[in-house]
Amino acid sequence: MDTSPQDCAADLLEVVPLIMRGVRAEVRRDRTPELSMPQFRALSFVERHEGSTLTEVAQFLGLTLPTASKMMDGLVDAGYVQRAPDRRDRRKIKLHLSTEGQQIHEAILLQAREFLASRLQHLDPNILGDIRTSLRVLRTVFEPVSVPGEAVGAA
Amino acid sequence: MDTSPQDCAADLLEVVPLIMRGVRAEVRRDRTPELSMPQFRALSFVERHEGSTLTEVAQFLGLTLPTASKMMDGLVDAGYVQRAPDRRDRRKIKLHLSTEGQQIHEAILLQAREFLASRLQHLDPNILGDIRTSLRVLRTVFEPVSVPGEAVGAA
DNA sequence: TATTGTTATACTCTATAACTATA
DNA sequence: TATAGTTATAGAGTATAACAATA
Secondary structure, three states, X not given: OOOOHHHHHHHHHHHHHHHHHHHHHHHHOOOOOOOOHHHHHHHHHHHHOOOEOXXXXXXXXXXXXXXXXXXXXXXXXXXXXXXXXXXXXXXXEEEEEOHHHHHHHHHHHHHHHHHXXXXXXXXXXXXXXXXXXXXXXXXXXXXXXXXXXXXHXXX | OOOOXXXXXXXXXXXXXXXXXXXXXXXXXXXXXXXXXXXXXXXXXXXXXXXXEHHXXXXXXXXXXXHHHHHHHHHHHOOOEEEEEOOOOOOOEEEEEOHHHXXXXXXXXXXXXXXXXXXXXXXXXXXXXXXXXXXXXXXXHHOOOOOHHHHHHHO
């Protein structure tokens, strides 16, 4: 099938929120205390970028610094994240996941994946492959241009 | 490419929030007053299902009734939505978009589509077609099972 | 008795503005 | 002077519980 970026954009705008709604419900389900979607994404980021700074998390999530700071308060209070000063630049703090933080992140990740997989399970494997190919392209196009945590050496 | 629902689910969980972040920023950008993502989606739903009830909107958005009611307060105050009693069943209210509501919905829709299209514009048309095919499948899988507004006659 | 919607209350998410500490 | 982060404040988004009106 041949199509225009505009058509594709229109479809994306309808389908992406539908998927997001399901994921959000799953992330929050049956959990005390609940973890919000942004908190879960923050956990994912810190897990993947151990020792990243608050500014990096805020940039990745598309949040302001005060918002990210407050969200981290919640995660620190819950015992999922630890703050540690950066000796090289004492204005910065480095963020780390606690064991508990790793565990809850893993649990939610698996639960959300299971939910998505359950919806996908009756699809033909070839179609699943096509979807993954599409997702790989979409990722390159919508990924933030730079994730500073990846290139700390230069900073 | 051949793959499992689990692999596909894992990719979805990473890519969908990335796209969502961009869309959200675009919906809220340069607007007074800002329209939140849920408000925009509510406007979309009412536009597509004129005269739908609050319960239907809440179900579509995955919100509780009180939350949907409060959100509608905001849209009504802003002059974008009108509430009208249902003569057949006076517990219900029917929701309608005002001209202003239609205009702002259209404006935001076009702006969000343009943002997405700008990210997609350098992709090969065949790849865009593949993405649309994938989105069509994903829509069938994640769409709410029934949108009551579609079958009011039976109710 | 069940359904539709609102009100009351509380907590999180988010932003802007003002501030502290460090570079 | 600029950057990293927090605090103060305010408004929206969300939920549960309790309520009113209607079926």
